[in-house]
Amino acid sequence: MKKLASAVSILLVALLSLGMFGALTLPSRAAVTFYVVPSTLSYSTDNPPPQTFTVEVWVDGVVDMFAWQVYLSYNASVLNCTNAWVPSGDADYVFYGKVEYPTVNLNPPNPGPGLKAVLGSSTLSAGQPKFSGTGLMFVVEFEAIASPDKYETLTSEIKISWPTGAAAFDTVWSPDATNWYVPDVYQDGYYEYVWSPPTTNPYLAVSPDTLTFDMYSSWNCTYFDVEVYLMQVDIGWALHNATFDLSYNSTLTETEAANITIDSAWTTYDVIVDPGAGNIHISVGDYTPFPPSGDVLIATITFHIIGQGAAPPRTPGSYDVSDLVFSNIELWDTAGTITPDPSVNGQVIVYCLVSLPLPWLEVVPKDTVMGPDLVVGDQFGKTFQVKVDIKGLHEAWHLVGIQFRLSYDKSLMEVVSIEEGDYLQQFNNTPTPPYTYFIGYDQPDDPLYGCHVLVGDLLLPNGTGQWNVFPGGDFLPGEPIPPEANGTVATITFRPLVQSWTETYTSEFNLIEIVLVDKDVKDIVYGTPQNGTYTMLPISADGRRIDAWFVDYPSPYGGQGLMEPADLVVPQQLICLTAKVTYNWWPVAQKQVKFHVYDNQGNLVANLQNVTGDDGHAYVCFRMPWPSVDPESLFGVWTINATVSVADVTIFDVITFHYDWLVRIWKVTTDKEEYMHLETVTITVEYGTHAQQLHDVQMTAMIQDELLVPIGMVTLDTTIGGAVYCEYKNYSSSVTITIPYWAYAGKATIRIHFLDMPGGVAVTPEATKEIWILPL
Numbered sequence: 001m002k003k004l005a006s007a008v009s010i011l012l013v014a015l016l017s018l019g020m021f022g023a024l025t026l027p028s029r030a031a032v033t034f035y036v037v038p039s040t041l042s043y044s045t046d047n048p049p050p051q052t053f054t055v056e057v058w059v060d061g062v063v064d065m066f067a068w069q070v071y072l073s074y075n076a077s078v079l080n081c082t083n084a085w086v087p088s089g090d091a092d093y094v095f096y097g098k099v100e101y102p103t104v105n106l107n108p109p110n111p112g113p114g115l116k117a118v119l120g121s122s123t124l125s126a127g128q129p130k131f132s133g134t135g136l137m138f139v140v141e142f143e144a145i146a147s148p149d150k151y152e153t154l155t156s157e158i159k160i161s162w163p164t165g166a167a168a169f170d171t172v173w174s175p176d177a178t179n180w181y182v183p184d185v186y187q188d189g190y191y192e193y194v195w196s197p198p199t200t201n202p203y204l205a206v207s208p209d210t211l212t213f214d215m216y217s218s219w220n221c222t223y224f225d226v227e228v229y230l231m232q233v234d235i236g237w238a239l240h241n242a243t244f245d246l247s248y249n250s251t252l253t254e255t256e257a258a259n260i261t262i263d264s265a266w267t268t269y270d271v272i273v274d275p276g277a278g279n280i281h282i283s284v285g286d287y288t289p290f291p292p293s294g295d296v297l298i299a300t301i302t303f304h305i306i307g308q309g310a311a312p313p314r315t316p317g318s319y320d321v322s323d324l325v326f327s328n329i330e331l332w333d334t335a336g337t338i339t340p341d342p343s344v345n346g347q348v349i350v351y352c353l354v355s356l357p358l359p360w361l362e363v364v365p366k367d368t369v370m371g372p373d374l375v376v377g378d379q380f381g382k383t384f385q386v387k388v389d390i391k392g393l394h395e396a397w398h399l400v401g402i403q404f405r406l407s408y409d410k411s412l413m414e415v416v417s418i419e420e421g422d423y424l425q426q427f428n429n430t431p432t433p434p435y436t437y438f439i440g441y442d443q444p445d446d447p448l449y450g451c452h453v454l455v456g457d458l459l460l461p462n463g464t465g466q467w468n469v470f471p472g473g474d475f476l477p478g479e480p481i482p483p484e485a486n487g488t489v490a491t492i493t494f495r496p497l498v499q500s501w502t503e504t505y506t507s508e509f510n511l512i513e514i515v516l517v518d519k520d521v522k523d524i525v526y527g528t529p530q531n532g533t534y535t536m537l538p539i540s541a542d543g544r545r546i547d548a549w550f551v552d553y554p555s556p557y558g559g560q561g562l563m564e565p566a567d568l569v570v571p572q573q574l575i576c577l578t579a580k581v582t583y584n585w586w587p588v589a590q591k592q593v594k595f596h597v598y599d600n601q602g603n604l605v606a607n608l609q610n611v612t613g614d615d616g617h618a619y620v621c622f623r624m625p626w627p628s629v630d631p632e633s634l635f636g637v638w639t640i641n642a643t644v645s646v647a648d649v650t651i652f653d654v655i656t657f658h659y660d661w662l663v664r665i666w667k668v669t670t671d672k673e674e675y676m677h678l679e680t681v682t683i684t685v686e687y688g689t690h691a692q693q694l695h696d697v698q699m700t701a702m703i704q705d706e707l708l709v710p711i712g713m714v715t716l717d718t719t720i721g722g723a724v725y726c727e728y729k730n731y732s733s734s735v736t737i738t739i740p741y742w743a744y745a746g747k748a749t750i751r752i753h754f755l756d757m758p759g760g761v762a763v764t765p766e767a768t769k770e771i772w773i774l775p776l
Contacts, residue, residue: 036189158189198234206346241285363532371537423487587616600636
């Protein structure tokens with residue numbers, strides 16, 4: 001039995017010491033009952049008593065009561081009286097509203113061993129009307145000072161039936177304070193505090209209840225932990241010890257007693273492992289601090305995977321299971337067993353090892369062929385690109401880094417640039433660029449590896465130094481390789497150096513010193529690299545030839561090559577042309593070259609002429625017309641025809657190009673038409689360009705209110721270009737401006753401009769959109 005501390009108050013016993021009550025010699029009057037309310041106070045460990053509670057003593061059937069006395073006893077090992085009072089202010093009180101002399105004694109003489117008592121009484125003042133009927137006399141407040149142990153019930157009589165004994169300490173009443181009467185009936189109270197079983201039963205559980213080991217890793221010799229818990233243990237169970245068996249698949253996993261750690265809170269335990277049967281027997285007891293409650297850890301079991309299968313010979317996707325199953329469970333308290341709820345068993349799933357498909361590096365294109373046109377020298381400045389792609393990369397490799405060397409023949413070509421491909425960047429682990437760390441070095445004179453380029457690309461980790469996104473696809477051997485498993489690692493641009501009339505030059509692009517690494521800086525096995533070849537064909541004897549192009553436009557945007565178009569031309573642009581006249585690719589000097597310029601309607605606008613120099617080039621320049629009336633009517637496709645006669649044969653080349661604004665604004669829209677002050681306007685601009693080359697431009701948006709006051713402006717720097725000849729490349733950009741509080745209400749105008757950068761010159765006419773500012 002648990003004892004609760006209590007304090008005993010000392011109450012007044014003045015009236016008792018004055019001998020206020022006389023001897024109890026008269027018989028009781030008929031039909032008078034003293035009784036306790038409530039008659040029974042019943043509590044349990046599921047419904048414990050409140051911190052304090054009260055009982056009341058009532059009288060029924062009394063006639064002309066002038067004084068009363070209640071002597072109430074209780075079990076002092078179970079309850080403690082914290083207070084008692086005469087309820088003079090209660091309307092149910094027998095002497096309510098009358099002049100009286102009440103007394104309370106919290107510590108009168110005890111009625112017997114293990115008991116304590118409390119005494120209350122009251123006498124009316126002379127001349128006050130007496131009480132008849134049913135009414136409240138006395139209120140006593142208790143606290144529980146003990147709680148039941150398991151299977152125990154604590155009880156106490158709340159006894160008022162004391163008609164005899166010490167004369168001053170009985171429960172009696174009087175009509176005149178001289179003659180005292182014993183009630184006909186005493187109805188005592190009863191208190192009980194019962195231990196009741198908890199509403200939840202404990203159960204054993206494996207955590208985690210499922211462990212899965214994938215098919216792409218070799219798991220044999222891998223250790224892993226599971227924990228065994230006794231769940232939802234109610235403190236009321238007072239659990240002392242637990243015993244159980246846990247079985248496992250001993251052909252897939254194994255363990256030993258040394259690999260089973262019992263939680264240190266259990267001060268006694270026993271562990272027996274039967275590896276042949278695949279069974280673990282565990283007994284634990286004497287938990288500290290006692291009793292255990294909540295989710296209680298029993299043991300941590302370290303298993304060892306020994307039986308992972310392989311596919312083939314088994315089918316990819318096959319797996320084996322080690323079921324962790326509880327049996328022979330016994331849970332004990334001090335007196336007997338506790339019935340557990342169903343256990344949560346565990347399961348370990350080990351997929352058969354599938355040999356991951358090997359990735360490989362590949363030179364793209366496999367065969368690079370140049371010629372038979374002349375591709376060296378100043379005419380074209382011909383270059384070509386070789387890409388190195390990774391192919392067939394499975395995401396389970398967890399690749400984060402690629403390094404390789406690509407050999408080339410420096411006698412036939414030179415490196416122009418080494419640029420990163422877009423493959424690794426698309427699997428970014430960082431929220432903002434850079435997503436990768438890329439290096440590329442030309443090593444034409446390396447004494448160890450010979451002439452080559454060195455390339456490295458590293459996928460950067462997140463802010464914690466870890467990777468959570470990996471490049472590659474998810475596929476099984478023999479299945480089609482998904483697009484995300486392939487991509488370009490690097491692009492190397494070369495310039496040919498040698499071309500012959502009679503000889504074909506060949507060389508190889510070989511991938512050497514390849515290193516693929518995973519997130520743990522371990523090498524990834526790769527397949528055979530697919531190397532490339534280079535062939536330079538002999539120069540073809542093309543005879544007479546003229547090729548014209550824009551001097552200031554790099555190849556291929558200037559019309560380089562026979563009958564090739566040029567990039568966009570903008571208003572009033574100065575165009576400088578060259579035409580190279582050759583015979584079998586050798587320049588022809590002192591030839592009169594005619595340049596015919598036709599507008600978008602086919603009208604001849606200009607005839608220009610110049611003579612070729614020793615290099616075979618003839619140069620002319622003209623500026624695009626921009627008349628004062630309807631100049632945009634000239635926009636469209638223009639044509640330049642370059643003509644020359646070589647040894648009595650007329651030859652020509654044609655360049656076509658678009659004449660247009662650098663930017664065309666198609667539409668300006670807003671998210672709505674009317675705005676209150678301090679509201680934000682979202683402005684969307686749709687625009688396009690014919691430009692094939694890239695241009696940096698700045699879009700500006702400004703709002704003027706009805707009185708033309710600029711009330712807000714925003715700029716947006718962007719890059720345009722990449723159009724296909726004869727097609728617009730279209731864009732859409734949005735910006736926001738907040739209407740200031742001081743703006744004038746009424747109609748406002750949005751003005752959109754585009755400027756070239758740097759320079760700040762307008763590259764297209766202004767576009768406008770009207771909105772309304774509300775007087776709100």
